[in-house]
Amino acid sequence: MTHAEQDPEPDTRQPGLAIRNARLAWGDTMLMDGVSFSVRAGGWTCLLGESGVGKSTLLRTIAGLVAPIAPTEIVANGSSEFENQIAYMAQQDLLFPWLTAAQNVAAGARLRSEPVDDRRVHEILDRAGVAGRADARPAEMSGGERQRVALARTLMEERPIVLMDEPFSALDAITRMRLQDLAIELLADRTVLMVTHDPFEALRMAEKIHVLRRDGEVRATLVEPAGPPPRDPTDPALRETHGAIMTALGGAPAANRGPA
Numbered sequence: 001m002t003h004a005e006q007d008p009e010p011d012t013r014q015p016g017l018a019i020r021n022a023r024l025a026w027g028d029t030m031l032m033d034g035v036s037f038s039v040r041a042g043g044w045t046c047l048l049g050e051s052g053v054g055k056s057t058l059l060r061t062i063a064g065l066v067a068p069i070a071p072t073e074i075v076a077n078g079s080s081e082f083e084n085q086i087a088y089m090a091q092q093d094l095l096f097p098w099l100t101a102a103q104n105v106a107a108g109a110r111l112r113s114e115p116v117d118d119r120r121v122h123e124i125l126d127r128a129g130v131a132g133r134a135d136a137r138p139a140e141m142s143g144g145e146r147q148r149v150a151l152a153r154t155l156m157e158e159r160p161i162v163l164m165d166e167p168f169s170a171l172d173a174i175t176r177m178r179l180q181d182l183a184i185e186l187l188a189d190r191t192v193l194m195v196t197h198d199p200f201e202a203l204r205m206a207e208k209i210h211v212l213r214r215d216g217e218v219r220a221t222l223v224e225p226a227g228p229p230p231r232d233p234t235d236p237a238l239r240e241t242h243g244a245i246m247t248a249l250g251g252a253p254a255a256n257r258g259p260a
Contacts, residue, residue, distance in 0.1 A: 016041030
């Protein structure tokens, strides 16, 4: 299903996001100008598009890692002031190599000189499926284990808005699907905005998909897959939605293919 953008639906549990008139540049190169879309509160939204369209730069701008360019406006729950409401998870796990898994999960609190709840650290590691690796350092862990620790660190921050920049793209297909399922479970009721290049991943995980396409200028098209995530990749109902996504991306409609 594809239609025009709408404002986020009201939700008092977690703040939603509205991005208005986004203007992004990389050096002297303009990436996008005048793009607007919304992220429903308490739900999972994906940004999908070709490389170089500005998805990661937009995510970093929302996270406060890149200064916004006027007239870009980013609003959380009706306010442009949302300090301490965002957690950011990058494509690389970015774990400190000299710290154990448990110490990496607690790193944010330690850097802010806040007390660390060790019980909470181990509880989150357990929920992420790596309780047995609490004392291991990154070099001693597999890629999937490191991403689980990175996910646990994101959860430890307990922020209502979570930004994820292709966090599973470097993993093998089976590990990626398992971590997709785990992330949906652990981030339930958070406002999640995830960047991905993979239509299949977006279809599995998102309630709403904003497809960014460069056609002279960057445009955002909203696609809404049917049913709750994580979706069964073999479900024939995904075929039509996959075709809509490929059309929005500017590729050939996948009328005779599945979503893989």
